[in-house]
Amino acid sequence: MRHLRSATTVVALVAAGALLAGCSGGGSPSASDDAVTLTFWGTYGNGGNSAQTDELENELIPAFEKENPGITVEYVDMPYDGLKQKLTTSAAGGELPDLIRSDIGWVAQFAKLGVFKQLDGTMPGFEDLADAVYPGTLETTSWNGHYYGIPLNTNTRVLVTDAATLQKAGLSAPPATFDDLEKLAAGLDGSGTFAFADSGLSAWNVMPWIWSAGGDIADADLTTSTGYLDSPESVAGVQLLVDLYQKGQIPNLITGNTGATGTSDGLPGGLYASILDGPWMQDIWAGQYPDFAPAYSPMPSGDGGSISVVGGESLVVTESTAHADAAYKFLEFSQSETFQLGMARAGQMSVKPEFAQKQADLVPYFATFSDQLETARARLPIPQAGEVDTILNDELVPAFEGKVTVADALTAAAKKIDALLADNG
Numbered sequence: 001m002r003h004l005r006s007a008t009t010v011v012a013l014v015a016a017g018a019l020l021a022g023c024s025g026g027g028s029p030s031a032s033d034d035a036v037t038l039t040f041w042g043t044y045g046n047g048g049n050s051a052q053t054d055e056l057e058n059e060l061i062p063a064f065e066k067e068n069p070g071i072t073v074e075y076v077d078m079p080y081d082g083l084k085q086k087l088t089t090s091a092a093g094g095e096l097p098d099l100i101r102s103d104i105g106w107v108a109q110f111a112k113l114g115v116f117k118q119l120d121g122t123m124p125g126f127e128d129l130a131d132a133v134y135p136g137t138l139e140t141t142s143w144n145g146h147y148y149g150i151p152l153n154t155n156t157r158v159l160v161t162d163a164a165t166l167q168k169a170g171l172s173a174p175p176a177t178f179d180d181l182e183k184l185a186a187g188l189d190g191s192g193t194f195a196f197a198d199s200g201l202s203a204w205n206v207m208p209w210i211w212s213a214g215g216d217i218a219d220a221d222l223t224t225s226t227g228y229l230d231s232p233e234s235v236a237g238v239q240l241l242v243d244l245y246q247k248g249q250i251p252n253l254i255t256g257n258t259g260a261t262g263t264s265d266g267l268p269g270g271l272y273a274s275i276l277d278g279p280w281m282q283d284i285w286a287g288q289y290p291d292f293a294p295a296y297s298p299m300p301s302g303d304g305g306s307i308s309v310v311g312g313e314s315l316v317v318t319e320s321t322a323h324a325d326a327a328y329k330f331l332e333f334s335q336s337e338t339f340q341l342g343m344a345r346a347g348q349m350s351v352k353p354e355f356a357q358k359q360a361d362l363v364p365y366f367a368t369f370s371d372q373l374e375t376a377r378a379r380l381p382i383p384q385a386g387e388v389d390t391i392l393n394d395e396l397v398p399a400f401e402g403k404v405t406v407a408d409a410l411t412a413a414a415k416k417i418d419a420l421l422a423d424n425g
Helices: 016-021 050-067 080-093 104-112 126-131 135-139 163-168 178-188 203-212 232-246 281-288 324-334 337-345 353-362 366-373 385-400 406-422
Strands: 036-042 071-077 099-103 150-156 158-161 274-277 295-297 310-317
Touching: 036 080, 036 324, 050 071, 050 324, 050 337, 071 324, 080 099, 080 104, 099 104, 099 324, 104 310, 104 385, 126 150, 135 150, 135 310, 150 324, 150 366, 158 163, 158 366, 163 178, 178 232, 203 232, 203 385, 232 385, 232 406, 295 366, 310 324, 324 337, 337 353, 353 366, 385 406
Parallel strands: 036 071, 036 099
Antiparallel strands: 099 310, 150 310, 158 274, 158 295
C-alpha cells in the first residue's frame, strides 16, 4: 500500500467523547444476521442533478442488492450545503447512518472526532482497493497515518482555453509551460483580453502553481510548512502569477473583487484566454454558451512538472455502524467497474486509472482530466484545511497588490500553518 502523509489537529466542533457516546448508527443490530439495512447519506442530487440519483437508485443499488442477498441499501439524498451540518448534529445526537458520501475536505475533521471508521487494518482487502486508485485521491482519505474512507469519485483542474482567443495572441496551441503562459500574456498585451484568470488564492487555486514549480506546502510527515511553502521553488510558482497580475494580465478577480467577471463567463466571452477548471464546466457551458468549444489541456508545467489538485468525494463508514461487514461490501462494490462506469455515464469521474480508457469512450472530454489525475495531489489532509485557505488568501493578497514580497508573504503563511501542524495528534 502506498505511503502517504499523515495529519492531525484539534477540531472544536463537539467533544469527541460526547460525539460517540450514544451513537447507534443505522439503527440497532438486525434480529437476523441475514437481513441488514444500510442507511447511506449523500448529495448526488445536489443542484437538481437527477441523472446521478437515478443511476444510483435505479441501477447501482439494485445491482449491489442482487449480488448481496439480505442487504438492503436505503439512500437519503441531501443538499450539499446541509450535509455537513446534518452530520455534525446527528453525530452529537447519536443518529448516524452507516455510510456517507463525504466531501474529501471533511474526512480528516471527522476522523479526528472519531466519527469515521479507520479502514486500514479493519476492512478486509482495503489495501488492494487503496492501491488501485489514483495516489492523490487516496491521500485525501488520510489522517494521522491511517485511512478513513475510500475514494468514490474524483476531479481535478486543467487548463481550459478557447482557440480563437489563443489565435489573437499568435498561439496555435494552449500554453504547455510557464514560459508559454508568459508568451501568451505578451501576445495579448494591449488587446483587452487577460492571459489567465482565477477566482481566489486558496490552496485549490495556488497549489497547482506551487507544485508545478517544484515547491510544496509542508513536509511529507506534516510537521512543518517552513522551509517548504517559503522555498525558492514555491516562491517562483506564486511569483509567476504575481508578475502577470502586476502586468495587467490577470484580473483582480483573483484577489477577491466580487464585481469582476467570473471565469465561467469570461472565458467563453473572450475576456480571459485561459483558466483552470474542472469537468463540471462542460455541461454548464453547453447550456449557457452552446457555441463555445472549450479546449482542455494539462496544467502548464514548471520545474516540478505538470501537477494539479484533487477534488471529489469519499465513501466512509461511520464508527457507530452496527453493520460494518455489510458496509464494507458496499465500499468494495463502489470500486467495481459497474459502479465506477455507471457514475461516469452520469457525470462523475472514476477514481481508478484502469477505467480511464473505458471512461473516455463514454465521456471523451474526461480524457485530459484522467491524464492529469496521474500526478494530481491532495491539499493538506488536516482538519483545519479551511484555516489553511484563509491563511494563504490573507497573506498572498498583499503580495499581489505589491505591498509585500512573495517570499515574505509565504514565510508569514508558513509560520501560521506551522502552528496548525503543531496541533496534530
